[in-house]
Amino acid sequence: MAIDMGILQALAANVLSWVFSTFLPAFMPKLLPAIEAEDTSTRASAESETNQTKCIAIGRPGGSEQLRLIALQPGIATCGYNIKGFKCPFTKPLKDDTPPDCVVLQNEAFSVNYADCCIRWGLYESANQFVGWPIVPGFDVAGTVEKVGSSSSFQVGDKVFGCTLFGAYSTRVLVPSLQLKKIPEGLSIPQAASLPAVSLTALYALFLAGHYGSHYKLTNRAILIHSASGGVGSMLVQMSKILGLNPIVGVVGRTQKVEEAKRLGCHVVIDKSQEDLWLKAEEASPQGYSAVMDANGVSTLEESYNHLAASGRLIVYGFHSNLPIGRAALSPMEWISMAQKASSMPKFDPMDLTKSNKSILSFNLSFFADETDVLSQFFDQICEWIQQGKLAPPRVVEYPMDQIVEAHELIQSGKSIGKIVLTTPAEPDTI
Structure with missing residues (x-):
């Protein structure tokens, strides 16, 4: 079996963080590697300096001590x-070379996901x-367009929200225009920042389940949603209601x-x-x-999987x-526990999938x-539902x-219930 060097690096770095945080907390700053793009000059710490991007960067795997605002x-x-x-x-220094299909966004809020x-x-x-x-880290952004590329449909000053493939924990982000939409009327900046990743995840999940994007409706319309009050779960519940699924059964912890x-x-x-989760699910x-x-x-x-109907789909x-x-840094015992859980993951036989007519x-x-066109179309649907008052942001x-x-x-x-959103300091000067 091939050894995943990334996992070994993560294991070693997290255990090191755990050792220092538990036994030698005074030495924790020594675990923070230098970040080449950081401005360490005296100007960077001056209170009057605003013409710089501030971001939260992580230099190596580890505990919460790695979250550095720079x-x-x-x-x-x-x-x-x-x-x-x-x-x-x-990015490189941007000056006047904004890519044609991108915008520079003054990012005013971003969300925190468990993935982070x-x-x-x-x-x-x-x-x-x-x-x-x-x-x-970070995927969700919301703020004001600062600069536009030559082929972007946005204008400077537009209020937009959307996704970036990492880099969202920042006051200024370069984002492809296709990954952004104008913020629907009635949404605050923090509410807008709470939406993109969870709503796109939920709608794509319903697409895979066969309940969105098809003219044909499955006979069975029952859906079971784990973590129904969380970020993705709250979107799944509302979208299932919009799509006429019944019963919508939500599980909370x-x-x-x-x-x-x-x-x-x-x-x-x-x-x-x-309650007995699966007994109640069978009753519902x-x-x-x-x-x-x-x-x-x-x-x-x-x-x-066992509680799917024939032709049912388990979406993971x-x-x-x-x-x-509840762990900032992962101790040796956490790694042992994760390994044990990974070894006990269920195995699904393709022949059984065929016989039972179920899918995973x-x-x-x-x-x-490479699928931004698809996600952009899904994002259009989400914005339409928001404007129609059918879909509300998470708490x-x-x-x-x-x-x-x-x-x-x-x-x-x-x-946590709903979404955690961080707001950035006052708008920086334009690059």
Whole structure:
């Protein structure tokens, strides 16, 4: 079996962070590698200096001590990995050479996803494959267009939101125009920043399940949604209601989240901390489910599959239960636990899939660099639903940008509801 050197690097770096944070916290600053694009001059720390991009960069895998708020050298912004001529996460000095199909965005808010913790730990494959270290995490952006390329349809001053393939933890981001939309009327900047990744994930999941983008409706319209009050889950519930699915059965892990799932539109809410999840799921839809939406991983995948109806589809877009909850740095015991969970992941036999007429599909939108046309069309649908009042943003918990550690701690706790959004400082001067 080939050894994954990226995993070994992540293991060693995280254990080092854990050792220092537990036994030698005074030496933690020594774990912060230099970042070449950082401006370390005296000007960078002057209070009057605003003409610089500020971003949160991670120099190597590890705990929350790796989340550093830094100022970049003049003229540099952050960017995703899919912009030709630039090496993610930092651009060259932009000056007047904005790529024709891109905009420079004064980023006023960005969201925090659980994936960002996985990126920091070194466990996010697309980040390792396309970016490496250092990295600026984040996918969701919302703010004001500062500069436009010659073929961009936007104008300076437009309020827009959308996705970047990493680089969103920043006050200034270079983004392809196709990955942005104008903010619908009635949405605040933080609400707009909460939406793109979770709404696109939810709609693509429903597309894979056969409930969106087809003129033909499956006979069975029941759907089971794990983590129904979370970011993606809240979008899935609302979209399932728009698409006429019934019953919409939402699963939550804490009693405090039951009312939120009902408010979103679940016909049945199962509180798995108090009830037998699969018994209640069978009661809610005795004939099984046409779709089960599962980002849990090892804790529920097998039973999620077992509770599909004939022609049903299990849609997988995460593995939260495989990973530790409430841990900033991963100790040796966490790595042993993750290895044990990985070894006990269910195995699905293609012959059984055929006999039972069931399907398993999985995806990760951070690999969709070549599918931006598809996502742009999906994004148009999301904006239309928002404008029609059919789709509302998740509940938003706001933090200022310099409280990134607290934001990561909240999302790692498993206790957050909706979306965590960080707001950036006042607008910088134009590059």
